[in-house]
Amino acid sequence: MSIPIRTPEEIEQMRRAGRIVAECHRRIASMIRPGVTTMEIERMVDGYIRSQDAIPYTVGYNGYKYATCASVNDVIAHGFPSDAPLADGDLATIDIVAQADGWIADSAWTYAVGTLPESSRKLMQVTKECLDIGISLAQPGNRIGDVMHALQKHAEQNGFSVVRDLLGHGVGRELHEEPNFSHAGKPGKGFRLKEGMVLTIEPMINEGKLEMFIETDGWTCKTMDGKRSAQFEHTIAIVEGGPIILTEQ
Numbered sequence: 001m002s003i004p005i006r007t008p009e010e011i012e013q014m015r016r017a018g019r020i021v022a023e024c025h026r027r028i029a030s031m032i033r034p035g036v037t038t039m040e041i042e043r044m045v046d047g048y049i050r051s052q053d054a055i056p057y058t059v060g061y062n063g064y065k066y067a068t069c070a071s072v073n074d075v076i077a078h079g080f081p082s083d084a085p086l087a088d089g090d091l092a093t094i095d096i097v098a099q100a101d102g103w104i105a106d107s108a109w110t111y112a113v114g115t116l117p118e119s120s121r122k123l124m125q126v127t128k129e130c131l132d133i134g135i136s137l138a139q140p141g142n143r144i145g146d147v148m149h150a151l152q153k154h155a156e157q158n159g160f161s162v163v164r165d166l167l168g169h170g171v172g173r174e175l176h177e178e179p180n181f182s183h184a185g186k187p188g189k190g191f192r193l194k195e196g197m198v199l200t201i202e203p204m205i206n207e208g209k210l211e212m213f214i215e216t217d218g219w220t221c222k223t224m225d226g227k228r229s230a231q232f233e234h235t236i237a238i239v240e241g242g243p244i245i246l247t248e249q
Helices: 008-031 038-052 118-136 142-157
Strands: 068-072 075-077 092-099 103-112 169-171 179-180 196-199 204-206 211-212 219-223 229-230 234-237
Touching: 008 092, 038 068, 038 075, 038 092, 068 118, 068 169, 075 229, 092 118, 092 142, 103 118, 103 142, 103 229, 118 142, 118 196, 118 204, 118 229, 118 234, 142 179, 204 211
Parallel strands: none
Antiparallel strands: 068 075, 068 092, 075 219, 092 103, 103 234, 169 179, 169 196, 196 234, 204 229, 211 219
């Protein structure tokens, strides 16, 4: 496994794509409410990215048609934007990838639509805490297994499960670069983080069991038991003194 190492100058160049993705999420946060459709969000994101002389990278990626993945309730990831209005109490995860100046940034966020049931509110909170744990431990010299074990332990102690079949990954000139890794880890195992690595931390946490399936469209990943899922994702650069969050909102 050959993991790309980016120079400080290259990491700096990646910031523009990160800022564009972050601004998309800020705009989604201000517009999401019952009655809005994920297709409206899709059009906003596509238009904003293009207005910044950047590329909505997932349009045409392996045949995917949209600038966003829009995953509602029991959809874990890769859901298609829809004209169906979001309902009060829904969970909606919007995943966005932008390419600017040849560099890519990737960030997903789960949004509360209206007033959530308490179980969904807790799921969102714990998933965000899992992201924060992963980022806080993403220090040079740490093993990925230790980082992900801490994240996994937090989810499971709160009664949730960690999706294993969808992975974190390196980001750079391509969307999916080495390394690829699960968000469930074994202490003392896996590669060591090194300064200059750029990767996503993107835990997908399920309210019920971890098993998932893919719909016949070849993209939409759903929980096997029909319970809800949440995800929070940032693109980060590993540097001495703590990671740089390139997609910070």
